[in-house]
Structures are given as C-alpha cells and as structure tokens.
Amino acid sequence: QVQLVESGGGSVQAGGSLRLSCAASGITYSTRCMGWFRQAPGKERERVASIDSGGRTTYADSVKGRFTISQDNTKNTLYLQMNSLKPEDTAMYYCAATSGTCYGFFTYGIVNYQGQGTQVTVSS
DSSP states (O other): OOEEEEEOOEEEETTOOEEEEEEEESOOTTOOEEEEEEEOTTSOOEEEEEEETTOOEEEOTTTTTTEEEEEETTTTEEEEEEOSOOGGGOEEEEEEEESSOHHHHHHHOOOSEEOOOEEEEEEO
16 A cells, blocks of 8 residues: 655745655655646646656656755655745645656556645745
C-alpha cells in the first residue's frame, strides 16, 4: 500500500522560499512518475512538477525557473524547492504518484496515489 505524507508548507512573504517534502512508503518499481499538484479554493487542480524514474523533470510554465523537483531514493522522499514565491502560488500542495507516465500525469492528471496535502500561503 502506497502512502504519501507531505510536510513543509507554511506562510511566507512574496519572494520567499519553502521546501516541501513528501515521505513515500510502499513505492515499487511500477511507480514510474511522481509529482506535485496544487489546488487553490475555487480553482482547478494544477499540475506543478513531475519527475520520472529516470530523473527527467517537467514543470508547469507558471513555476518554471522558480521551483525544483527532486527525489532522494535512499530516503524515499520527494522534494519541491519553491523560490521567488508569489501570492498566486498560494494553494494546497499535494504529492502524487502514478504507475503511468509523467506525460499522463501532466496532460491528463492521472494519479494513482496522493497525500493529504500541505498548505502554502504567500502574502504580498
């Protein structure tokens, strides 16, 4: 059974940084893509970043150059380093895992597992 537990959210002023972590358990070789998505109240879910089993990363245009996704396989932990945060980054951030491709995650939002979310609030 896959479990994903996010941490690291909080409140920060615009221009600040946060690093989100996602502790993963039960991940097997069939989990081909892991990523982050976010959802703000009244808005659609937005895929933010993904990383596949080969380490290839993909980012939404809205966060490109500011966010970095990485993973530590020895610790089974996924990270999202968020720099130059903007008020529009305010949302609940979720860690996700899929046995499909990162293309499917980004294009169709295919998710097999997700965590409970961690809130990020950016004030101006």
